[in-house]
Amino acid sequence: MTPVITTNRLTKRFGDFVATDSLTFSVNQGEIFGFLGANGAGKTTAMRMLCGLSLPSSGDATIAGFDVYKQTEDIKKNIGYMSQKFSLYEDLTVLENIRFFGGIYGLNNRQIREKCDALINRLGMEDETGKLVASLPLGWKQKLSFSVAVLHDPKIVFLDEPTGGVDPVTRRQFWDLIYEAAARGVTIFVTTHYMDEAEYCNRISIMVDGKIEALDTPGNLKRQFRSESMDDVFYQLARKARRGD
Amino acid sequence: MRTIRFLLQKEFRQIFRNKSILAMVMVMPIVQLLILPLAADYEIKNINLAVVDEDRSPYSQKLISKITSSGYFRLTGFENNYNEAFRLIEQEKADIVLQIPPHFESTLVRENKSALFVAVNAINGTKASLGGSYLSAIIRNFNGEIRVQLMQPGRFSRVEQVETPTRFWFNPFLNYHMYMVPGILAILVTMIGGFLSALNIVKEKEVGTIEQINVTPIHKHHFILGKLIPFWVLGNIVFIIGLGVSWLVYGIVPQGNIALLFAFVAVYLLAVLGLGLLVSTLCETQQQAMFIMFFFMMVFILMGGLFTSVDSMPDWARVIVRFNPVSYLIDVMRMVILKGSNFGDVRQKMIIIAGFAIVLNTLAILNYRKRA
Missing domain, CATH: 3.40.1710.10 (abc type-2 transporter like domain)
Structure with missing residues (x-):
């Protein structure tokens, strides 16, 4: 088991506010790592540092072997990212979005064509390829977003609340996509508020007020906190939080 | 190069799907050039x-x-x-x-x-x-x-009179259209280029799409070029339409080399777009970008020599005018269109504008941060 994400006392401050406080953890290759925490616990801030979108205040981290301070552009070649806010181009069609991001990631025309066909076929979106993304229902947008994030075969994909606001059936389909990617060896780093989704992860961490309070497999955590369900584990930890929204 | 091709393809698709931008680019120059020169007349009547x-x-x-x-x-x-x-x-x-x-x-x-x-x-x-x-x-x-x-006959007194006949060169009949149209066209090109570019990157920030770009290994200068080139093309189209209107409606035909005019506008647009893109990288919302550009446009237009002569401004104001790209374009437009000036006459202005273009675009690239 080789770690693809390692952090050491990774911290981000905004003025006096410590958004993430001394995070130290590692994620192994091919793992599905659940990154849990209440609203405002610092999940998105941590994820943005790992993706090279935000500069850490102190501490270290390496992603796919590259340093988050100096080698962000190398990191970006090796990761995919799906932000909390839908961020494909709404005024481009499904096909145009896929081709655009394929091109930006430097895939050649043949690769783009093959990826497009496979992706559209997998999502069953043959009839929607020419539609503007703005006209798609949320569930499809999210599945499309994920597929675009893994288009360039990244080593790691970061998903920030990918299933927020999505219906249960689509959530299941979404997790099927995640499992398929993980089976190909892609490491999944995912945040979620759904505890059933937490159960799908190999390991999970729970953040409270900027710190990681617990990190283990779902089974071990339930034993550790003498709980029947992840819901209860989360509740025991998160109610200690003093900040939130 | 390949990356830029994908960026351009995307940018042009978005422009052509946005009907209001198209209308602005096509209709605004025509309508403004039809209305403004007729209304903005220096002659005082009534x-x-x-x-x-x-x-x-x-x-x-x-x-x-x-x-x-x-x-x-x-x-x-x-x-x-x-x-x-x-x-x-x-x-x-x-x-x-x-x-x-x-x-x-x-x-x-x-x-x-x-x-x-x-x-x-x-x-x-x-x-x-x-x-x-x-x-x-x-x-x-x-x-x-x-x-x-x-005067009664016999009491003939010689009335001394000095007459000063004046000959007006380059615009013999003091036709205000000849004077105003090139200036208004200069401002149109500036406004459209400046606003389109200033609002563009910041719009991607507002909508959130820039996150998805920032997380790719795209080079910063590629991204800026991908924004610069489409608006440069649009600016040139506006200029061509404007020249057409001034020829068809006002009968203004450039006395000088039209290629020189295009060459100058080509360099000038890079400078204006550079400013717009710099503002766009500085701002977080379209509203902020709009206000900042309005500030610049007001100064540029009122201190550009369109309505009031730069030569009669106080010294400190003339120093500011030297940093006003619009004043160079208005000057060059009038020089080439009315006077038939050649490259030698406008070379120095061209070099200065090229300097603006290099500085502003470099700043835009440096200031565009993929990481906050």
Whole structure:
């Protein structure tokens, strides 16, 4: 088991506010790592540092072997990212979005064509390829977003609340996509508020007020906190939080 | 290069799907060039004149009819005394009061001189000064006519007169359209280029799509070029449409080399777009970007030499004008279109604008941060 994400006392401050406080953890290759925490616990801030979108205040981290301070552009070649806010181009069609991001990631025309066909076929979106993304229902947008994030075969994909606001059936389909990617060896780093989704992860961490309070497999955590369900584990930890929204 | 091709493809698709941008690019230059030069005219007409004729003699009648038939004045009041006429100025019904004193004619005949009184409302400075000088010119002219009539044979006195004939070069009939149209076109190109570019990157920030770009290994200069080139093309299209309108509607044909004009505009657009993109990288919302660009545009336009001459500005203002790209374009447009200037004449301005383009675009690239 080789770690693809390692952090050491990774911290981000905004003025006096410590958004993430001394995070130290590692994620192994091919793992599905659940990154849990209440609203405002610092999940998105941590994820943005790992993706090279935000500069850490102190501490270290390496992603796919590259340093988050100096080698962000190398990191970006090796990761995919799906932000909390839908961020494909709404005024481009499904096909145009896929081709655009394929091109930006430097895939050649043949690769783009093959990826497009496979992706559209997998999502069953043959009839929607020419539609503007703005006209798609949320569930499809999210599945499309994920597929675009893994288009360039990244080593790691970061998903920030990918299933927020999505219906249960689509959530299941979404997790099927995640499992398929993980089976190909892609490491999944995912945040979620759904505890059933937490159960799908190999390991999970729970953040409270900027710190990681617990990190283990779902089974071990339930034993550790003498709980029947992840819901209860989360509740025991998160109610200690003093900040939130 | 391949990355830029994908960026351009995306940017052009978005532009052509956005009907309001297309309308702005195609319709705005046509409509503005049709309306503005006709309305923004330096000639002052319709000056409201109130007359107080206390003489009521043939001479005073003649003077009044001479003034009203000039076409510049509109007789809006004929009052009995000065106070009544001045009330019209207070009510904004009159711009100028002309008072003809009692015994105007008889004094003039007897003593060979007489006095008139002119009061001008100077709230609108241009109208007041031009109206006042038009009125003096008409009175001077009237004066010349009656002196000839009054001169009696035998008492022939030589009236000394110095005449100054003036020849106006490059715009012989002082046609205001020739002067205004190139300037308005310069401003149109600046506005469209400046606003489109300033609002673009910041829009991606607002919508959130820039996150998805920032997480890719895209080079910063590729991203900026991908924004610069499409708006550069649009700016040139606006310029071509504008030149077409000024030729078709106003009959303005560049006296100089049209290729030189295009070359200068090509460099100029890079500078304006660079400024827009820099503003766009600095701002977080479209609203902020809009306000900042409005600030620059106001200064650029009012200090660009379109409405007021740069040469008559105070020294400190002329220093500011040197940093105003619009003033260079307005100058060069007028030089090449009206005067037929060649490359040698505009070379220095071209170098300065190229300098602006390099500095502003470099700043835009440096200031575009993929990581907060």
